[in-house]
């Protein structure tokens with residue numbers, strides 16, 4: 001790995017009130033990698049992901065994307081926070097898929113996908129429409145283009161939200177437990193879209209409880225516990241021969257706990 | 267009651283297996299209490315009706331004579347003007363205040379909070395009288411640079427007519443309420459919406475105008491219509507400072523003729539007409555902002571008419587979620 005990583009997180013700290021949620025996370029992601037992030041509930045996975053596109057402002061450390069500091073700029077008088085408008089431009093370089101989809105309910109499926117390209121990338125309506133329909137086709141939903149999100153199943157909604165993220169032509173895709181809100185029967189349709197993206201060379205960070213998906217699609221697995229990276233290595237090594245005892249317990253609990261209770265607790 | 271209960275008991279027809287029963291032929295379950303309340307309501311209505319017809323003090327002939335009296339119609343027009351102008355100030359300035367409340371600028375936030383505190387915390391009537399008498403406080407009103415030259419100046423008593431005081435007084439009071447309505451509406455929109463919009467790189471203004479506000483409208487429209495209806499009635503307060511609106515016109519007539527009750531009825535009829543018309547429009551506006559949502563608009567006289575009109579227009583079943591356009 002000689003060239004610069006696409007994403008570089010250095011010693012990231014974040015606290016809410018008195019609880020320190022991130023306690024010095026460091027993580028590099030190279031172009032084309034698919035990184036699965038595992039960890040117990042409350043360990044800080046979402047917070048880390050939300051710092052990457054600056055939905056949360058970290059307290060210390062740094063994040064850079066393609067060599068550019070996220071959320072801040074360096075001036076002669078030291079670092080300065082960017083304004084929301086300046087950050088917006090940076091955010092358009094990443095795409096995010098949320099646990100609860102967060103589709104815009106007042107817009108049709110197609111408009112959910114095209115509005116970003118029109119308002120942020122400056123595409124004209126017909127170009128955006130063409131792009132939107134093509135992306136909806138790749139997630140298998142072109143015939144639902146004129147439906148409203150409420151009338152789609154959870155799995156379909158999540159596929160639309162993946163199309164919405166892809167429409168920005170992002171360099172990095174962030175997934176925060178994309179299948180946790182889905183019926184078990186709908187998980188596969190979403191993970192298979194994600195698998196195809198991973199195979200197609202997209203750079204992705206996927207917070208997930210789906211060990212099966214991690215095994216099939218991730219090039220690397222990172223385990224977070226109590227706001228720290230406790231394990232980081234190739235998928236097979238982390239899943240089959242974890243070094244950290246935290247990872248071992250976590251994998252046991254997730255694999256057997258999930259199977260016996262029949263549900264992934266948040 | 268007995269027969270109704272016997273009718274309600276499910277019949278277990280052994281000759282027909284349950285799986286063969288076609289529910290398309292099903293009757294409605296009997297609702298005896300609907301009939302009982304209908305009977306009671308009928309009796310009460312009949313009594314009320316008889317009283318209204320028999321009691322000569324209603325003087326229905328006077329009501330009929332004055333319903334389209336030019337003075338009443340002129341007052342009605344003034345009431346409409348007042349409502350529209352005061353609401354326009356309330357809706358627009360309220361929007362500005364709500365925007366102030368959610369900006370990052372602490373000075374604007376404090377201004378909005380202080381404004382709402384004062385204007386929502388003092389009675390409307392007192393504010394009206396205050397604006398009408400503003401000349402006592404500031405005999406001259408002008409436009410210029412603070413502590414600097416004045417470009418235009420006039421006598422406050424000449425500028426502040428009852429109509430002007432009414433529009434300003436009602437409008438500024440309304441703005442405080444509208445600001446709170448907007449704020450509540452914006453709070454009702456899921457934060458995940460903002461997250462998602464930010465995640466695709468939308469700018470704060472775009473997020474506000476395209477994502478949050480349209481979704482907040484569903485929560486803003488119903489209370490705003492309540493406010494318009496409230497405003498229609500609140501304009502009657504203007505009679506106190508001599509604004510010639512509907513109530514004032516009725517008062518002018520009955521102070522001459524002493525036909526107090528019939529003229530108050532005339533005023534009430536017109537107020538009801540106005541509020542019914544408002545309900546009628548509310549139906550269509552709520553239906554418009556309900557796009558993509560599953561909800562029902564409540565029934566009253568205005569929405570009842572509106573629903574029938576919209577059904578006639580589309581010549582089909584009532585507009586439902588499945589065919590929102």
Ligand SMILES: Nc1ncnc2c1ncn2[C@@H]1O[C@H](COP(=O)(O)OP(=O)(O)OP(=O)(O)O)[C@@H](O)[C@H]1O
Pocket residue numbers: 016021039040041042043044045046047048266
């Ligand atoms: N906005 C917030 N204010 C206060 N505390 C917060 C906030 N967001 C998260 N936290 C706390 O920070 C901790 C880490 O939260 P985070 O959502 O990052 O965990 P997670 O690893 O994503 O967990 P999960 O698997 O449940 O999604 C939790 O204890 C949570 O309660």
Ligand SMILES: [Mg+2]
Pocket residue numbers: 045046047176177
């Ligand atoms: Mg989380």
